[in-house]
Amino acid sequence: MSKLPVSECILLGMPNSKDDWKSTAGGMGCLFLLFVVGWLAYGAYGLLDESGWIQHSHDTPVWIEGEWLTSEYRGCKMPGRAWGELPTYAHLLCGKGLQNIDDAWPAPFRNGLSPEEYVGVFSKGHWDTAEHYFHVLPVRYWGKINRLDRDTFSWSCQKQESGLVCYAVN
Amino acid sequence: MPSKLAGFKPESTPQDANSSELSNVEKYKMRVKSAYGDLSAVPAKRYKQGLAVAQGLDAKRTTPKRKTRKRTVVKTSGK
Numbered sequence: 001m002s003k004l005p006v007s008e009c010i011l012l013g014m015p016n017s018k019d020d021w022k023s024t025a026g027g028m029g030c031l032f033l034l035f036v037v038g039w040l041a042y043g044a045y046g047l048l049d050e051s052g053w054i055q056h057s058h059d060t061p062v063w064i065e066g067e068w069l070t071s072e073y074r075g076c077k078m079p080g081r082a083w084g085e086l087p088t089y090a091h092l093l094c095g096k097g098l099q100n101i102d103d104a105w106p107a108p109f110r111n112g113l114s115p116e117e118y119v120g121v122f123s124k125g126h127w128d129t130a131e132h133y134f135h136v137l138p139v140r141y142w143g144k145i146n147r148l149d150r151d152t153f154s155w156s157c158q159k160q161e162s163g164l165v166c167y168a169v170n
Numbered sequence: 171m172p173s174k175l176a177g178f179k180p181e182s183t184p185q186d187a188n189s190s191e192l193s194n195v196e197k198y199k200m201r202v203k204s205a206y207g208d209l210s211a212v213p214a215k216r217y218k219q220g221l222a223v224a225q226g227l228d229a230k231r232t233t234p235k236r237k238t239r240k241r242t243v244v245k246t247s248g249k
Binding site (some may be wrong): 022080082085105115119124152 | 200201202203204207208212213216219221224225227247
């Protein structure tokens with residue numbers, strides 16, 4: 001079985017000899033080999049995704065502080081699963097500058113919420129009451145979006161002619 | 171400027187925010203901590219208002235619905 005390379009396994013498929021037990025064993029070996037290769041590929045994809053080497057596209061509501069020039073970089077915060085599953089409920093809060101150190105949201109966004117909006121966002125945990133502050137833009141993410149390891153995620157985003165490109169920071 | 175919440179000790183962040191075991195108050199505290207970084211940075215008035223709403227949601231969730239008795243109409247033969 002070890003003599004059969006993966007390409008031969010794919011091309012030949014299962015052995016067609018009915019009586020030759022060696023062929024059957026070779027076929028089983030092929031299947032096992034394909035399974036291992038698939039498993040390794042899946043693992044490698046996961047590792048690459050975790051490391052930010054895989055791109056994901058998602059139309060995302062974005063809060064933008066002031067004017068954001070094309071090709072300008074900003075540090076954006078993405079609230080985590082306490083506001084719903086990611087990427088379905090993903091929202092980006094992009095204040096001016098690159099504040100990547102702490103995970104707190106941009107103060108102008110928090111302070112700009114009316115009492116009703118504050119209650120909606122924090123007490124009820126949904127974005128409905130504050131949705132009018134957001135612009136839905138096509139965003140290309142380099143890094144995994146559907147993460148669970150933090151409450152808020154940081155992205156370094158660049159404004160482009162057609163949306164944003166964001167790179168995972170933490 | 172609103173007064174800051176003084177002397178409030180931040181609580182540990184629960185692991186699963188979407189878990190049904192978490193109360194609305196716990197979720198509220200977690201969300202606020204996540205947004206402000208530290209609970210002591212939240213304006214006190216706003217924090218208390220939000221907390222009251224979360225407590226109200228919890229009360230609604232735990233209080234059993236009152237059974238409504240079907241109204242019976244008694245027909246009286248009148249003359």
